[in-house]
Amino acid sequence: MPKVIKEPGKIIIPSDVAYLQMLDEFLEETLRGFGVSESDIADIAISVTELANNAIIHGNKENPEKVVDIRIKLINGAVEIIVSDEGKGFDTLALPDPLTEENLFKENGRGIFIVRSLMDKVDIKIRKDNGTVIKLVKKIKRVHK
């Protein structure tokens, strides 16, 4: 299994949901360093752990040789996060509407909907046989710096 790579603004984790906790700690530490408010930190952590969870399970199919790459930076009053996996991608148009009566009681299918609700911009790129890259942008309220 590949090792975790952690550098300022970058973390690469193996395809195992046990690493989500480490990812959350990395996000919180990085975002606090950027001076992001606690409420915005929570929105970003919810969204990124959501995408990483999807990338591990649906993208990389929990293949221990594949990784999820997360980059985070502060640009012009916004946080930009890029989450990449090594899976085969998914059809964004085929995602079911989680608000319809028949889907409301389903256990799954709300992840991308929640991310789109919490972030200001969500850009999904499917690279054929070369993974999915999702870019998130969240305008933030800074508490210091």
Add this chain to the structure above:
Amino acid sequence: MKLSQREINDVVILEPKGKIMGGPDATLLHDKLHELIKDGKKKVIVDLAKVDWMNSTGLGILISGLTTMRNNGGELKLANVTDKIESLLTITKLITVFENYDSLEEALNSFKT
């Protein structure tokens, strides 16, 4: 996430603490809810006072617990939902599905009626 459990009269109160984001901790809550159903427990309150946030995995666990509980003649109610989680319940419309109380006491009283 840590999970504690207690029982008042015949109502089981589950008290997760931390964040519910997927992984082994989330499995713990999922398994606990299904274990309660197997044990014939019909009244469950999930007290979310100490849960900072959850993502769709957490919401999925709660909705799965609720439907399984109702299919077995029971009920799962929420207490002390924090602002962040309430906003997620609102945008996903799950706020219309759960009985949600501002305090544990109110949730307990609701089982008496």
